[in-house]
Amino acid sequence: MQESALEFIETRYFTPDDFARDFGIWPIGVGRNIAKPNYSTKPRALEHCSIHFVIEGKVEVNYGTNRIVLFPGDSFCMFPGVVYQYRYVPSEKPLSMYWISFHGPLSEAMLTRIGFRESTSYLKQVATKELLLTIKNLFHPASDGPKGRLRLQSSLYGIFSHMMPDDSRPANKPIPQRIAGSLKFMDAHYAEGITVKDAAASATLHRAYFSKIFTEHVGMSPKKYLENLKMAKSLDLLRNTSYTVSVISHSLGYSDPYAFTHAFTRYFGVSPGKWRKEHAVDT
DSSP, rough: OOOOOSSSEEEOOOOOOOOHHTTSSSEEEEEEEEOOOTTTTOOOOOSSEEEEEEEEEEEEEEEEEEEEEOOOTTTEEEEETOEEEEEOOOOOSSHHHHHHHHSSTTTHHHHHHHHHHSSTEESSSSOOOHHHHHHHTTTTOSSHHHHHEEEEEEEHHHHHHHHOOOOOOOOOOOOHHHEEEEEHHHHGGGGOOOOOOHHHHHOOOHHHHHHHHHHHHHSSSHHHHHHHHHHHHHHHHHOOOOHHHHHHHHHHHHHHHHHHHHHHHHHHSSSSHHHHHHOOOOO
């Protein structure tokens, strides 16, 4: 791996030929990294698709108005033309990721079949050992002949196959209107101390049923979704304001600074004060 100011990184690039293009999807690159504590990408949009897999540590992904923290086994997809930014989140182990980039007219159709959507461009617990082994094999040069090129395409489709939903992980379905409305409600009011019961009421659904269908369509429980919103905003406030922990806790709807500090430390593995010191922004 090569070392930079932000990470240790290894990449390999592929040049598609007519043989690869005949498949409708072709790989253009594969990579892996170990992030340093100051790791953060600049906002950027790609012309191709790229799926990242979290191996160790945690990563915060931002796209549009969405912020999500992902854990080992999770993945996120960068769709063409959408601006993404992601950064290191403190945890017991450093952030480490693998990724595969690909292009072609059938790419987005394949992503839909796997379960990705632009509005929810992440999946939970899909990075199996078999999938990661398939990606690792792409770092070993294949022959330039037809057999080698076919093996490369086979590896790409193997990755897709490992991610394809089965009975244990249903494919993402169009989000029902009531659930979509509850997402907007939570996005707008998460800092006002709302609960899952409030979100269920906004969708005019019983809490238990609401939680069930919310989890099926969003990929996480409404409680976890609210927690992710609060934690993502807490990082923003700690990084970009001089608000005290007490002010931040009340700004996010917590009853007191202790409740916020406990939630933050459980989520990130470090206290808010220590995280701020380690990620202070020079002004």
